[in-house]
Amino acid sequence: MLRGGVLSRLPRQPVWIRDETSASFLLRLAGLNGWSFGELVVRLGGGQGGLSEPDPEVDEVWLGPVARERLAQLCGRSVVRVEQALPSLAGSRITVRARHQVRVERWPQAQRPGHACVLCAAGKSEGPVWRVRRDTWTVCVRHGRWTGLGQGRFQVGVGDLPEIADAHVRRMRLERASGEYARALLADASQVAVYWWQCRQMGSKGVWRRRAAVLGVGREGLWAVPLIVYPEVIVLAEAMAVRERQRAVGRSFAGGPAGWTTGRWVAWVGERLGMASEMAAGGHRALEAWLMAHRNAVPVKERLALPAPEEGYRRRPLALMAPHRKVPAFGPLDAVSCLPWRLGAPMTSVVVRR
Template sequence: MEIDRPVAPLPRRVVMVRGETVASYLSRLAHHNGMQFEELARHIGAPRTMRRAEPRFEEVRLGPVARQRLAQASGRPVGQLDQALVSLQDSRISARARRQVEIESWPEGQLPVQACALCVAGLSERPVWRVPGGQWAVCVRHGRWTVTAQGDVQLGLEQLPEAVDAHVRRIRLERRTGPYARALMADAQQVAVYWWQCRQMAWRGVWRRRQEILGVDRSALWAVPLVVYPEAVTVAEAMVVRERQRAVGRSFAGGPAGWSTGRWTAWVGERLGMVEEMAEGGHRGLEAWLMAHRNTVPVVTRLAQQGERAVPRSEPLPLLEPHRVIPPHGPLEEASCLPWRLGSPMTGLPVGPPIATGRRPAPR
C-alpha cells in the first residue's frame, strides 16, 4: 500500500453518530457514495480480497495508515473520527503492518446495538449500529428502548416514563462518578436480577405491571433489564453513596465498624419504598455485594480518619476492590463482581436471618 499517496475525498459526506461502529460507518459512507463496501475498503488500503463486512455482527479494525486515509476520503479530521467512532482506539494494527484493514467478529453476547430509528431518521438510509456498551440501550430524546436479543426490538416507553427518568439519572450519575459508575450499575442490575429471580422486592407490584405493559411474561428474559431498570438505578445511586464513604475508610453514615450493613440495606429499602420486602429477604442480594465491597481499612486507621469527609459528589470515584479493571464494552453483567447471571440458578448467597429494621415484616 502506498502510504504517502493522498486519497481523494468522496463527493458525499454522511452525518456521524457518536458511538457508531467502524463497520456501520463504512457501510453507510459507501452506500451514500454509490459504492460497494469492498470498493471503499480497498480505497483506504484493504487488500483486493477484502469481503463485505456485516455491521450487525462484525467490526472493521483499521491501522493508523488506513485511519488517515479514511479521514481523507470522508473529509473528516482524524480527531473527529476518533471522537465519534470510539472503537477505532481498540485496533491493535500497527503502522508497519502490511494489512491495515481487517474484519473481526464481535464476541458472542456482545453484538452492537441498533441506534434509535427516530434519532437517525433522515440521516441515514441504513441502520446505524453502535459499539455495544450492553445488550440494550435507552434513547432519552424519543423515549425508546432498543435490544439486540430478540432481533432488533425498539420499544416506545410512553407507558413507562419511569424508565426514561431512570436513564437520565444514570447518565447524571456516570458524569459525577466517572468510569467506576459502570461497574456499580452492573452490580446494581445483578442485585435486581437476584430479586427478580427469587421473586422478592417489586415482583408482585411494579415489575408485574411493567411486564403487563410490555405484553411479556417471566419467560421473556430479554425484557428483564427494562422491567427492573428504575429500581436498579436507585440501587446504583445508593451504592455510589456507600463507595464514596468506603474510599476514605468510613462506614455507612459515619457509623462504627460492624454497624453499616443492616443500616445501609434498610436505607436502600426505604429509598425503594420496600422496607418490608427488604427485611423479608431482599437484603441478602445487597449483603452479597457488601461482602465483596467490605471496608478493608484497619480499625485503627479508620478511627483516626473519622473526621475525614467522604469523596465529594463533584469528584470522580477511584476504582475500588474488587473492580480494578472495568470492560468498557459488552454486556453490563460482565462488569459486575457478583457471580450469578440472569436465567441461571441462584447459589452461594447469604442466607442469614432478616435484618433488624425496627419495623414488623409484612404478613405473608
C-alpha cells in the first residue's frame, strides 16, 4: 500500500464522470475496493476516525493539499487531472499545515448537488452519481438528456430537440473563450429570454411553442422554460460577449462610435435569432434595459483618442466589469443576473432612458 512514502494505485478504479462531487467519487472509490469511508479517510490523512460517512445528496468532502496528493496516488493520476475531474476540490479552504486534511460539510441549499445523467452512470455505480451543480440544471450532450430539478423531474430526454445539445456545446465554447464573465452573460441572456417568454414576445408563437409541444408542457410548466429557450439564450449570450469585448476596450459595437449604434446592435441580435420583426415590435425593450446596465461609461471623445486594442484581444477571457464585479460560481443563474424580473413572478416595469 505504501511504498517509499508513495501510496500504491488501488486495483479497482471508478469510471470518471464529469463534474462529480468529491463525496460521490470517494464513496465509489472506497466501495469498489472493499473499504469503509472511514478507512479511506485515514489513508488520505483525515485522522483516526471521527468523520461520519457523508450523504452525497447534501454533503461534500473537502480535501486539503496533502489529501489531494494522496488521492491522486491512489488513483494513479496527477493532482492536476484529479482536480480537473472533481471541480469542488478547488474550493477547499484546508491548508497544507492543517492537522486533518479531510472535512465533511453540508452544501449550502443553493449549491446542493444534482444527479448525473443516468446513462452516463449506468453500470458504474450501485447508487446515484452526484455532480457539482453550478446551475439548477444542465445538459448531457453525449446522451441528449436534461438533468435538473422541477416538479420532481430529474432526467428528461431531449433527443428530439438536437438544438439543445448543440446549444450546450456552444455554451461550453463561450465559457472557454470568455472565462468567468461568461456566467454573467448567460445569466443576463437567460433573464432577457424570461422577459420575452412572460410578455409572449419573440419565439412564443413559433420555435418555443414547438419545443414545448415536443416536451409535452404548456405555459404552466415553468420548470421547462429554461430548456425551451436555451438555444436562443446562447445566441444572445454570444452577441452580448461581442458587445462587451468592445466595451472592455472603451469602444462602441463594431469598433467605433460612428459604427454600430445601440439600436443597430439590437437589430443585429434580432437578425441572429431569426426574429427581426418580433424584436422591432417590442422585444427590444428587454435588451435596452440590459444595455443601460452595461452602458459604455467612456466619453466618445476619450474613446476616439484611445489606441487600437492589442492584437488578439478578442481571444482573451473577459475581465469582470460593472455591474458584474463578482460572479458566484455556484447556484441558480437568475441570482447572478443584473436584471430585476424573475420567471414566474409578476413582471416589473422596464424603464429605458433614451
